[in-house]
Amino acid sequence: MTIQLYDYQENLVSKTRKAYIDGYKAPCIVAPCGAGKSIMIAEVAKMTTEKGNRVLFLVHRKELLDQIQETFKTVGVNFELVTFGMVMTIVNKLDRLPRPSLIITDENHHGLAASYKKIYDYYSDVLRLGFTATPIRLNGSGLGDVNDLLIEEVSVSWLIEHKRLAPYEYYAPKLIDTDELKKASTGDFTKKSMDKAVGNTIYGDVIKHYESLAENEQAIAYCHSIEASKHTAEIFNQTGYEAAHIDAKTPKIERESIIQQFRDREIKILCNVDLIGEGFDVPDCTTVIMLRPTKSLSLFIQQAMRGMRYRPNKTSIIIDHVGNVNQFGLPDTERKWTLAAKKKSNTGSDITVVQCKKCFGAYEQNPERLCPYCGFKQPIETKESTLKKDEEQELEKVSQSDFKIVMDFRKPEDCKSLKELQELAKNKGYKPGWAWHQAKVHGLIN
Template sequence: MKLRDYQEELVESIKSSFLKGNRSIIVQSPPRSGKTVVMADISKGATDKKNHVLFFSHRKEINDQVVKTFELNQVNMEYVTIGSVQSLVRKIDELPPPEIILVDEAHHIKANSYKKILEAFPNALKLFFTGTPIRLNGQGFEDMADDLITGKSIKWLQEHGNIAPFKYYAPNIIDTSQLKKTSGDFTQKSMDEAFKRAIYGDVIAHYNKLSKDKQAICYAHNVATAQHISEEFNQAGITAEVVHGKTPKSERVAIMNKFRAGDILVLINVELFTEGVDLPDVTTCIMLRPTQSLSLFLQFAMRPLNPKTGKTAILIDHVGNYTRHGLPNEDREWMLSGISKKRSEYNTKGELTIKQCEICFGCFDSSNTRVCPYCGHEPGLTERELENIKEIELQEIIEAKVQKLKTRVSTYISPDMCESVDELVEFKNQHNYKNGWVFQQQKLRGWL
């Protein structure tokens, strides 16, 4: 397979870095940009010279696809070892010493199992491929790599027809103040509490409205939610199946074959198919899983962006992930040092105890009452409360408007300069406040 121009450029940059004496290199290139093809080209050059290549990742699906791509590109597999981190770490002493080590989805390389394999071959040239060279805690990879090579941006790839354009739909404002974190991302319990019955009806309605009869992949935060959503889809006459980490291998393969054949319209999954798996006919991504991880968010959002004539992907974000990460094609500056997560000079003392209603998603001070003031159980919903629920209707998020808002709010010296809820949310994001701060500000201004 002939490399695209931007892929050739990436290979040349890698060679140039090696010639400068760098032995461990982070290679950043967005999801769907063809990193596996680039690795195949590098591996073919190495194996043609009878140099051994070691490739590993954390998922079997990624490894299986790499084998297919390498074989298609005539890589001499006699000189290639491909395996999962879990399997290779148990047999390091049996592996042939590689001249080149390739790691996909390499934002995981700080894990001990990865380090153990990498440290076993100190003389190998190491290439770490990832779309997001950053950790959840903001740390970079200065301790793991000598150089960082950045590929073309998502926006550039879209403008040149290498990635499909998309429309992005999300709640204009969503308060996630109930969500709690551990190890950098939201906890399972807090996601269970924050996202319950109300969202389920919305999922079916918005799929039918925005992406009817198109193949979709849906990301849920737990198995119970995934199974419930699947039942809702199937009851609505929309074929859907669930896959998750404990789905038996034979069953998972059968479901994937049905999905690729078009016999399943919606594939609902938990922590699977976020990285490295090619699903070219998927048009739509449905996000029901909130995440603080930029890497995970981009994997979600980029899944349906394989280019196809006349295709416009549909991204349906029911959990407001874009408010944390921006739109997928937002320009980002990558550095080996990572990013700083310093708190703003403004503090968040005096925040209310915020609860989010599981029925209508209304947010309220729960220190004095457990009853939702917007949709309370008795009496029934009033006309005004019904209007509040209608505000959950997803809206198209326009890139130009998002950027204009970011630029405008970046000039604000203090919160009192914000004139709308949108501006408050953006101010909160830019200053790393907690989600409840927006609600507090609205109460202080008499907006609620």
Template sequence: MNIVYKKIYLKSVMWMIQLRDYQNELIDGIYQSISKGNKRIMVQSPAGSGKSITMSEVARRATDKGNRVLFVVHRRELVNQIKETFIANSVDMNLCHVGMVQTINNRVKKGSEPKPTIILVDEAHHSLAKTYLNIFEHFSDAYVIGFTATPWRMSNKGFTDVFQDLILGKTVRWLIDNNRLAPFKYYSVNLMDSDILTHNSTGDFSNDSITKAMQKTIYGDVIKHYKKFAEGKKTIVYTHNVESSINVAERFNKEGYKALQVDGKTPKAQRELAMELFRKGEINILVNAELYGEGVDVPDCQCVILLRPTESLTLFIQQTMRSMRYQPNKQAIIIDHVGNWYRHGLPDSEHDWQTYFEGTKKKGKSNDAIPIKECPECFSVIESAYTICPECGFEFPKEEQQDYELMENAELEEVTEDKVIQLNLKTAEECESVEELYQLAKDKGYKPGWAYVQAKRLGMLG
């Protein structure tokens, strides 16, 4: 064992991290699933709910019994972070190997990776990548327990090819109500009150107009709305490409704010320094492209600004909830300039994770059917939208991109759950009675005559 880790381990061996009630519930769920004969189990728990601590407890109990644990992560920055948590919880690191998936995969090929009893997988929605599957297949007798906030695949194919069971954690709303995550205010463009969205013959928003409004458009002036909604708050900005991140950082600095820009090509030491300065408060705004999605723990980040449209529910949740790590009296601010809430709802909107886990026959998005890819240089597993590998700096071949349209005169406003409900209300065709049509008209804010016309059109009035 590394001498530094050994000292920390010996110092902490007499105590363990105290788990919260909902974390113990997850562990109980894992053991109950194992007792039913399941060996490959996925655990869902929201971003910021302390999955690393929960995993450390699984590892501690395993190593206490002399079992070997293999912990698989997909980013180099996470390795030491996980090790520190495991050591603090008295995991026997002589029986636990924490490593990047590509490193472990190479060790497996060379026959130098000891056989584990349990394989723990961080960000397990990546686990259908070939590098993960190679490890699982090689250690076919091992229990595989994968943790993720989002058991979701854009292809809608689910995870049952790898996992047998899904353990569901608490909802984001429960964690907020119980002071485990920070409450938030969400600001974005409200296209429902504009002329951009048009209605079809049934009174519902036209899918074509929604698609057109959401493609390649950034609404509202970034600096203006930061001053209006989040002045002085520590903020991470997510942009759609490197050039945009540079421009946005320059604008903040010209306005007198302390901002730094980083991207996948920024040297690792420089990226770490930027994050350290941000954590210390020496800079207030960190503008990035292709970084700081999964696994970044910055509890005092108070605000995120979204300048990147995404069809990925996983990416949306990881980015928006980066500001929602709990601190007393903290209220997170999310400023969405690209209308991502039209695609995904709000961070606390509920999702049918069980159905996502099982998969559906519904055809997935053709423009991003595979949400991850492997770098051909270092074999890191990264989001498919990356153009530069954050691990080794490899530049992926550039695809032709359309320019983003800027509508800086657009005004952003607070988005609450009632707007999400209004957007997702069922159509007239989905109503099974005249009463449901009149309720739908009320929910949509339409006059009762709309329900009468729809009922007559659908043949409900005889």
């Protein structure tokens, strides 16, 4: 069976073909979640096997394998010429495998792990192709050590514009103490520090925001630990919203029944840690509730975009309680990917995301300073804090409301440590020296 590829998918595939002609050995296709990655992978595999050449297809999670095999079947890839495998399995039987002509690696950003390297080294003269939405590792480095070219064609905003992804609204009422977060050697936050940061979260506020922003919508809640996920489900249940928790140890039958109830809208809120991620098929939903801070752009993107599967007239609602947006920007923030080892702009951290003082909406700054969600006009943030009188009053009003204090408008005298001053400086675009100076002035350092 032939499946008609969209123009942009076609372009990506032909750009890849050209890359090999031009002498590249290991290009990587960068395509956002929702771009139809599986269909492109299947197309490449089909082209390869039709010439009688063998494909080795690598994944790091079993769920990804189930998904891709379905698509290969639909497209009509010759299974006799494909070896599917989990990296961990393949690496242990390299000497017993038929030699491939092409190695395809899904979720290619995991590619630095020793097992991948071992496979690539073993087949050092075999062509490779990677796929990822986020060609960046947890430590912020690019993929230059495993790939020699990044092939891009469409962005998230393009896919939204062309009805391949649903548009979204992003709200970021922060409910955790992000100052507590500490990075582990693996690159993401430590469990202990997340426990601390999330510890004082008032779950009533989680419910309150769900009710005001996404009432009765089908939602997936991402939590930082199994305990927190169970707790979140419990609180929702107590308030009268049917909720359930699932994790990797939930028995298959129970998990399937929960997913089915979620599909039937009998369960409104599905709580998990990082289970609903790459390759995990869940029914369509609109809303994502983030209670899991992360340092991983890749994880952030996957979780944030979970509700953006296209359906006519749908708008996805993302409620970020953990300040992820301040680190990574928005799902459709334009990112400049590179293969270089370190490139700050890869993470999108240089993006000016503004948070509405009134509705918590997060959006990229616009010249009119108008919130696209509620129409509130944001006060000017000036470097010399020479706010006009009326704007000051407006600010007063906002901070006196029942909303939490918004970081951006904290004054230096409100900061309790150098770290807070540095954060303030970063938010306002001041030079780092400013924070040091203020810390001295306010007696926070000697």
